[in-house]
Amino acid sequence: MTPLLDVKGLQMHFPVGGRWLRGPRTWIRAVDGIDFHLRRGETLGLVGESGCGKSSAARAVAQLYRPTGGQVLLLGQDLTRLDGKDLMAARQHMQMVFQDPYASLDPRLTAFELIAEPLRIHRARGLLKLARPDLARRVDQLLDQVGLARSFRNRYPHQFSGGQRQRIGIARALALSPELVLCDEPVSALDVSIQAQILNLFKDLQEAFGLAYLFIAHDLAVVRYIATRVAVMYLGTLVEVADAAELYRNPQHPYTQALLSAAPIPDPQVEKSRSRILLAGDVPAPDQERPGCPFYDRCWRRMDACLAHPPRLQDTVPGHQVACFLHHPPD
Amino acid sequence: MGDDLLLSVQDLRTWFHTDEGVVKAVDGVSFDLRRGETLALVGESGSGKTVTSLSLLNLVPPPGRIAGGRVRYRGQDLLRLPGPALRAVRGDRIAMVFQDPLTSLNPFLRISTQMVEALALHRGLGRRAARARAVEMLEQAGIAAADRRIDQYPHQFSGGMRQRVMIAMALSCDPEILIADEPTSALDVTIQAQILELIQDLTRRTGTAVILITHSLGVVAGVCDTLCVMYAGRIVERGPTAQVFAQPMHPYTRGLIGSVPRLDRPGPGRLVPIPGQPPVLADLPDGCPFHPRCPSAMDVCRRRYPGAAAAGGGQEAHCWLHLEAP
Numbered sequence: 336m337t338p339l340l341d342v343k344g345l346q347m348h349f350p351v352g353g354r355w356l357r358g359p360r361t362w363i364r365a366v367d368g369i370d371f372h373l374r375r376g377e378t379l380g381l382v383g384e385s386g387c388g389k390s391s392a393a394r395a396v397a398q399l400y401r402p403t404g405g406q407v408l409l410l411g412q413d414l415t416r417l418d419g420k421d422l423m424a425a426r427q428h429m430q431m432v433f434q435d436p437y438a439s440l441d442p443r444l445t446a447f448e449l450i451a452e453p454l455r456i457h458r459a460r461g462l463l464k465l466a467r468p469d470l471a472r473r474v475d476q477l478l479d480q481v482g483l484a485r486s487f488r489n490r491y492p493h494q495f496s497g498g499q500r501q502r503i504g505i506a507r508a509l510a511l512s513p514e515l516v517l518c519d520e521p522v523s524a525l526d527v528s529i530q531a532q533i534l535n536l537f538k539d540l541q542e543a544f545g546l547a548y549l550f551i552a553h554d555l556a557v558v559r560y561i562a563t564r565v566a567v568m569y570l571g572t573l574v575e576v577a578d579a580a581e582l583y584r585n586p587q588h589p590y591t592q593a594l595l596s597a598a599p600i601p602d603p604q605v606e607k608s609r610s611r612i613l614l615a616g617d618v619p620a621p622d623q624e625r626p627g628c629p630f631y632d633r634c635w636r637r638m639d640a641c642l643a644h645p646p647r648l649q650d651t652v653p654g655h656q657v658a659c660f661l662h663h664p665p666d
Numbered sequence: 667m668g669d670d671l672l673l674s675v676q677d678l679r680t681w682f683h684t685d686e687g688v689v690k691a692v693d694g695v696s697f698d699l700r701r702g703e704t705l706a707l708v709g710e711s712g713s714g715k716t717v718t719s720l721s722l723l724n725l726v727p728p729p730g731r732i733a734g735g736r737v738r739y740r741g742q743d744l745l746r747l748p749g750p751a752l753r754a755v756r757g758d759r760i761a762m763v764f765q766d767p768l769t770s771l772n773p774f775l776r777i778s779t780q781m782v783e784a785l786a787l788h789r790g791l792g793r794r795a796a797r798a799r800a801v802e803m804l805e806q807a808g809i810a811a812a813d814r815r816i817d818q819y820p821h822q823f824s825g826g827m828r829q830r831v832m833i834a835m836a837l838s839c840d841p842e843i844l845i846a847d848e849p850t851s852a853l854d855v856t857i858q859a860q861i862l863e864l865i866q867d868l869t870r871r872t873g874t875a876v877i878l879i880t881h882s883l884g885v886v887a888g889v890c891d892t893l894c895v896m897y898a899g900r901i902v903e904r905g906p907t908a909q910v911f912a913q914p915m916h917p918y919t920r921g922l923i924g925s926v927p928r929l930d931r932p933g934p935g936r937l938v939p940i941p942g943q944p945p946v947l948a949d950l951p952d953g954c955p956f957h958p959r960c961p962s963a964m965d966v967c968r969r970r971y972p973g974a975a976a977a978g979g980g981q982e983a984h985c986w987l988h989l990e991a992p
Contacts, residue, residue: 556929597855599887603907603908
């Protein structure tokens, strides 16, 4: 069966500098050739630290940025080759929820207008048939589904709390009944007590509508809670992909191991007995091509072989892929 | 109370006079800090944890004003100390580290200028001695080639490195108390682990007490001896960290712990969120401010704010569940 989303060799490079008299143009290699797929109804967690390229990857998948290389196959259709109305039609099946519910909602629109907006736009382009009373009914239905009272429909964003705003963002994303929702850090701006509400909402909606999520987060515990599979990203590349249970039980890449050991656990008894792998230094800038492994500078198990060329993502056991010469010695 | 009592905060109230009315950001906060202790103020946004820490050193920005209370330190009340005497304490005996090191460092000045300034002011060191001390602190904070990097500007450091500079600067005068306000919230987890390790390592060596302000229960569990949970401007529960985690008394504390997904536990057990929305400080309900979201709310909770109910071992909570209703 073809997957819902199949991403092949996705590349998202951004040019910097290079204007007149400003020196040579260089490239930020935000996403540097990644492959992954997503099946119907599953959640792929994409984790990594700031600057690793996870948000750029999501935006390149959504075609908010046009990728500089690779393919994005949604239901078998390559989005990178589509434009205008064709792209809009194909993209109905894929919607996005953003991190900051304060910045991603137009402050001049009411909750009703915000949720109706995608429906109206697609109706105006002839991509959706929806009579006026049906539109109002659909918005009410969406308000119910995300747990907002219908009486809130005429309020403006500033009259809602952060959690309620994120519910509006989710209702907007669901308006066109997509099969896939790209979630870019959707709970990281929220307080923990509200975060749990929204995470549970994501789970309920998935169950009710068979949604697939690409769920981007830096919080590994959140990803463990929500994801069926997890992909770990570092400096524009994927270093490990596995089923969630397998990845947390048996992390193979030194970066994944360090990441898991560094994340605090809210339990003093557990914390007392944990040992941490402390990584040296910071993430390097993604502005140069590296001959070897991108993690080399900070790796606590590096070898000479890692400098020669980059390791490729390969199966160790079926369904568990790692890009590391500790597991796949170079030829 | 033993001799090791360092700082005692009593009934601190900090109010903001806004157009919408009086916002009681901090409303009757009390806690004690002992020598060498690491104490956490935990809460969600708007709970008053940052305003509490700013109030300790009389740094509340307008329209905020300290409406009452005491902060006893070395036999004096910091809230009533005249300017010069307070400035001698601030940055010297009690130092602060903020969440965002970029806004608390002056971008126009070299690190050396900023560090030497503090050491000259508080320690009366000459330029050369002050610089040597600054380099030594940067080295202890894990900055390689500190002798060269001290002459760089803040923008030439990464986020994690800037926070190391801030910590080195804060600890350079050997303070008795370090107030760290969300020192790792802007940092990635691998960097967060480095910074927490550094704070623990340096303060343990000098016996500096730490007030750590954070929203992360994970950070608290790893590094703090004592835990104060804040909600709507008040401390609703406090006690030894391990004990509070094991047996939370207040429904809010229990709710917080139940809301956090666990890295070390397999799914798909469902999280139990706290229902409802966070409190609006300008419009708090009567009685206990948590009662609209509380699963165990009783009639009395809607009428009166509860006093402290103590369990053994220094744990106490403000909750009618543990008190006789009046």
